[in-house]
Amino acid sequence: DVVMTQSPLSLPVTLGQPASISCRSSQSLVHSDGNTYLTWFQQRPGQSPRRLIYKVSDRDSGVPDRFSGSGSGTDFTLKISRVEAEDVGVYYCLQGTHWPWTFGQGTKVEIK
Amino acid sequence: EVQLVESGGGLVQPGGSLRLSCAASGFSFSNYLMGWVRQAPGKGLERVANIKQDGSESSYVDSVKGRFTLSRNNAKDSLYLQMDSLRPEDTAVYYCASLLRGSYPHWGQGTLVTVSS
Numbered sequence: 001d002v003v004m005t006q007s008p009l010s011l012p013v014t015l016g017q018p019a020s021i022s023c024r025s026s027q028s029l030v031h032s033d034g035n036t037y038l039t040w041f042q043q044r045p046g047q048s049p050r051r052l053i054y055k056v057s058d059r060d061s062g063v064p065d066r067f068s069g070s071g072s073g074t075d076f077t078l079k080i081s082r083v084e085a086e087d088v089g090v091y092y093c094l095q096g097t098h099w100p101w102t103f104g105q106g107t108k109v110e111i112k
Numbered sequence: 113e114v115q116l117v118e119s120g121g122g123l124v125q126p127g128g129s130l131r132l133s134c135a136a137s138g139f140s141f142s143n144y145l146m147g148w149v150r151q152a153p154g155k156g157l158e159r160v161a162n163i164k165q166d167g168s169e170s171s172y173v174d175s176v177k178g179r180f181t182l183s184r185n186n187a188k189d190s191l192y193l194q195m196d197s198l199r200p201e202d203t204a205v206y207y208c209a210s211l212l213r214g215s216y217p218h219w220g221q222g223t224l225v226t227v228s229s
Contacts, residue, residue: 037214041157048207048222049149049157054215092157096214100173103157 002026002095006104012112019080021107023093028073037096040078044089114138114218116208121223128198134191134208142186145211148193150204198227
């Protein structure tokens with residue numbers, strides 16, 4: 001199975017400051033169809049996961065543009081340009097290129 | 113608006129059974145692969161099982177193979193997870209989710225399964 005490794009696992013941030021989460025895969029996530037199926041989810045406390053970003057950098061409808069995704073191959077990043085209080089929660093990456101799909105361990109974002 | 117509503121969770125003794133249900137609305141259910149993802153208390157997300165659009169094929173994480181059975185009824189826009197021989201390590205919130213192009217776009221609110229004596 002493809003191993004997804006996130007870092008850091010805990011990320012204290014100051015309101016209004018940027019934040020960045022890394023997700024690395026144990027093998028390339030480029031699919032034979034040419035797409036790269038790397039997704040980012042946000043899970044706020046007490047809520048179910050919500051998809052933010054799919055195919056590395058496509059933002060879901062309603063997701064603030066302060067969230068952006070980038071990367072290629074085995075190295076991916078989720079960036080929050082200016083952290084707001086509502087961004088507190090755990091963020092997970094998911095690879096959907098190789099079966100079985102696998103999640104990263106999660107990164108907990110909290111306010112300093 | 114897309115909605116996935118799970119039900120059927122609860123407290124069960126080790127070795128017991130539960131059947132989870134997921135009622136879908138707001139999208140064309142029969143066109144989507146569907147699945148279940150679980151989250152043990154304080155832990156991360158784990159894919160449990162998924163099923164093709166016509167129900168002809170399903171796959172399971174190794175730890176539940178032979179114990180869990182996934183099925184669907186496209187006429188009722190519903191997904192089911194029959195869980196037998198439950199173990200304490202199956203304790204988790206179980207989320208129903210749709211699968212599309214290498215991702216899970218839609219999630220339910222989850223249903224808690226607790227396996228304990």
